[in-house]
Amino acid sequence: MIKKIAIMVFGIALLNSCVSAKVYKDLQGKYADLQNQRDQLTDENQKLQAAQNDLENNFEMLEKEYDQAIAQRDQLQQQYDAAKNNLKNLQASYDALEKNSSTALSENAKKNKELLAQLEAKESALAAESARLEKLRNELNERSQRVDELESMIASKDEAMKRLKEAISNALLDFQGKGLTVEQRDGKVYVSMENKLLFPSGSWSVNAEGKRAVNQLASVLAQNPDISVLIEGHTDNVPYGGNGPLKDNWDLSTKRATAIVEILMNNPGIQPESLTAAGKGEFDPVASNDTPEGRAKNRRIDVILTPKLDEITKLLNNN
CATH class of the missing domain: 1.10.287 (Helix Hairpins)
Incomplete structure (x- = not known):
């Protein structure tokens, strides 16, 4: 429901060619909610590890x-x-x-x-x-x-995430070495795609090669319904200079994350409630912004896959 509201707001913003103060404030609130959801998932994982230590x-x-x-x-x-x-x-x-x-x-x-x-x-x-x-x-x-x-x-969750990483790596094998990496750490799977694979410079419209990569990723996610999917958009620290309704890099990163969500939702096997889009702008770099290579790595989409922990939470609540 949050994602549908975000899409409608962006659509109205594009039609009016400018973002009113009220709409922009609403967008900021929704972005903060999405960040809170991401933080809650991180806190829940830490609490589960603490609960295991207590047991x-x-x-x-x-x-x-x-x-x-x-x-x-x-x-x-x-x-x-x-x-x-x-x-x-x-x-x-x-x-x-x-x-x-x-x-x-x-x-x-x-x-x-x-x-x-x-x-x-x-x-x-x-x-x-x-x-x-x-x-x-x-x-x-x-x-x-x-x-x-x-x-x-x-x-069991770790083993399932290991198998998921292998399935994604195999599905995206054609894109290895083209700005795409797949890693497993902290019980999650991270799929990172540099913007050169997905978007033209300054744009949030996914190119044909990027759509092919996202659709292949979607085919794997559709077979794993017990996974929560967080799509994070990232930019370098070069200020956004494009025209249109976007104000800055933060807006651009959010719009790019939403564009990836829209492609994933085209797969009927993916549950919309398992998807979350978030823009982080230039504030979570993975490399230095002092070199062209570093800035290229920072301009990326991170797809973070987290196992749903309902069964573990139920077991802990019964203690």
Whole structure:
């Protein structure tokens, strides 16, 4: 819905040959929203990594508590065995004294009752500790299972992104060495296309070769619906000098990102809600703007592919 509104606003702006202050302000707001969405995705990935670390730390703490419970149970067992031996010895003494003295018999019976009471208390404490130990063991197993599930999901997502990178690299093999690169890092796939492959200088109209590259990329994305796609437009630091409704490099980068989104949306297998367009102007360079080569690298479109993390989020919320 955000992208459709952005397209309508740009269309009206082109018809009127100028951008009113209100429309430009709206565009700025929508661009800020898109930046926030991108930042939220980054924050969500960091939170998921932090949550995994917390689960692993909790797992280690439960292991330590489990070991302590084992040691306490063993100590109670030793005390129980000692009390049982004392009772046995006193029983023998009781049998001997029973023949010789009623007074000694009475005293021995009293001690015997005390030892029996102690023994019952130790048995009760041992049973309670055994129950606590069993509860800790169950919690430890449950946490261990959740850690394993989380690690398995993350590994599965990484493997899926690896396969996606390979599929994209194969699909765009004809464009390797023409200003196009495909990389995988931080759990995401980055497809970077220099503007010389896509646009004439100062324009946001995609050329025929660029459309062919974007359409081939779209054919791969259509087969991977569980991927969020962020299209970022970038420029060098040379001020925009073209005519028309655009004000500066930021406007140009946004318009170019939107042009790529429009081509991707022509593929019926791509869900529009998975697409986000953003312009970053000259403010995220990958090379120095002091040389023509560096400026050429900075004039680019970055397509950032992120796995959807609904399953991982659901697992974390159940903790």
